[in-house]
Amino acid sequence: MKNKKQVGHIISFFAGVAKLKGLPNVFINETLLDKDNKEVAIVIGFDLDHVEALFFQNNFDLNEPVYRSNKTFSIQISENVTGRIINGLGKPIDNLGNIESDNYPVFTNSPTIIDRESINQPLSTGIKILDTTLPLGKGQRQLIIGDRKLGKTTIATDIVLNQKNATPLVQCVYVICGQKEKKLKDLISLFEKNNAFLYTTIVTATSNATFAEQYLAPFVGCTIAEYFRNKNQDALVVYDDLSSHAKTYRNFALLLERSPGRESYPGDVFSIYAGLLERSAKIANGGSLSALPIIETQESDITSFIPTNLISITDGQIYLEQGLFQKGFLPAVNVGLSVSRVGSSAQPKILKNIVGGIRLALSQHKELQKLSQLETVLSNQAKKKIHRGEMILELLKQPKHVNISWPEQVVLFYVVEEGFFDQIASNQWSEFENSLLKLVKNKYPNILEQIKNNKFDDSVKTSIKQMIKDFQNEFIIKLDMQ
Secondary structure (H helix, E strand, C coil), X not given: CCCHHHEEEEEEEECCEEEXXXXXXXXXXXXEECCCCCEEEEEEEECCCCEEEEECCCCCCCCCCEEEEEEXXXXXXXXXXXXXXXXXXXXXXXXXXCCCCCEEECCCCCCCHHHECCCCCECCCCXXXXXXXXXXXXXXXXXXXXXXXXXXXXXXXXXXXXXXXCCCCEEEEEEEECCCHHHHHHHHHHHHHCCHHHCEEEEEECCCCCHHHHHHHHHHHHHHHHHHHCCCCEEEEEEECHHHHHHHHHHHHHHCCCCECHHHCECCHHHHHHHHHCCCCEECCCCEEEEEEEEEXXXXXXXXXXXXXXXXXXXXXXXXXXXXXXXXXXXXXXXXXXXXXXXXXXXXXXXXXXXXCHHHHHHHHHHHHHHHHCCCXXXXXXXXXXXXXXXXXXXXXXXXXXXXXXXXXXXXXHHHHCCCCCCCCHHHHHHHHHHHHHHHHHCCHHHHHHHHCCCCXXXXXXXXXXXXHHHHHHHHHHHHHC
């Protein structure tokens, strides 16, 4: 028989957001039970005279009492979670059966400083502009930020798709927070087409889900990724997006009459995201958990409340700009306003040496372009730098869902930096890149294999020069025929 002190009664209820009387000893994140011992709610706060809870269903009978469980909110996780579609409460919704396993608490502390180690392994994205100028490392938290419809989700999904080539394999968790059902369907279709479900789990709480599901989804996704990290594997979690999650938090916080804070966000949403993202880390002599939170800005304003919160918590940001998108520069990453604070220390050394001058070349190109607009007589050297800069900019463009491995990037930017193709006209650059990468993959795979094994000595460079001779003959003949 349950103790009377453990019984709670609903005193206010709207859209699953409730205040209860009773339950004097309840603790935060504890689940509440109905009369059949089924979990029906989670405690998210309390005051002197009431307890605040989110109910898992909006149609709970308000006259029914609820009871303490004395357990924190937990979910079942096993190796079989890979390839599954999970809702915000950690329950499978793909009709493939339950995930039978032990329970894992969803709200846990982040690893201590002594348990962490510096980020020293690359997380290859397959996106040229990121791998060359904004490299990521395993265990890094990198914010993807920009206005809507600029390609934030595309960047995140392409990074996930590229992990199928990773050695060792990176286990991915993609969390959908407050998005439309269509986005979920498109994501499932994309992952099925590219066999990404072999290493990916989707956690979804779309806009029509309950407040409880939408609030818990990022924590459920993080817990699944932590499961793999704690088994000494590498994991990656995408939060798409925390802007919608913050709006959900604001909505139910106002329903609970919490005092508004900065920018009208009640309560301390900053501490919630700090606790969530601090759980990402590279564990000493163990696995890693990388995080890609996504934030949507309004009119490119990165100084508003939620963007500044996330920028201060993460290890850098990938900033997508409207102007670049409109000019057709895709992905529309502004290299000047983007930063990766730790990734360069984990960047493959060969790639780092080859592309080390790209940022400088792009900066010089921008300044020299201003001079050329003033009709100043430019030296041949300046003209050469402008041409090289324009070529690098063109080569940094990339269609969506097309991944370029980092050894391929080494070959591509090496031949450009060495000036082997300075004579190619600008209208031929795109075709030049496609033909070069096709040749090196089909006819010279040994070059890529040696680079992948961190070998880039004179013999590799000689092989590249031989490949260039073959390529120049084929490419020039092809152009002549056209």
